[in-house]
Amino acid sequence: MGSIDWGKRIKAFRKLKGYTQIQFAQKLGISVSVIGEIERGAREPTRDLIIQITEVLDITMEELQPKKY
Secondary structure, eight states: OOHHHHHHHHHHHHHHTTOOHHHHHHHHTSOHHHHHHHHHTSSOOOHHHHHHHHHHHTOOHHHHSOOOO
């Protein structure tokens, strides 16, 4: 799966849950620039970060995982 797909899904769920990039980065304990890079697809999130993201957003890994077509 491409990092762009992960980024789009993370951004969509972040916005759906009402977090700004700044708030989301603070909750995750990472910099805003890292969140921006992930959402733009310039950086692929690590498995540990994906797990942390699902916990902060209160969603499952299956919900966040990009769909295969």
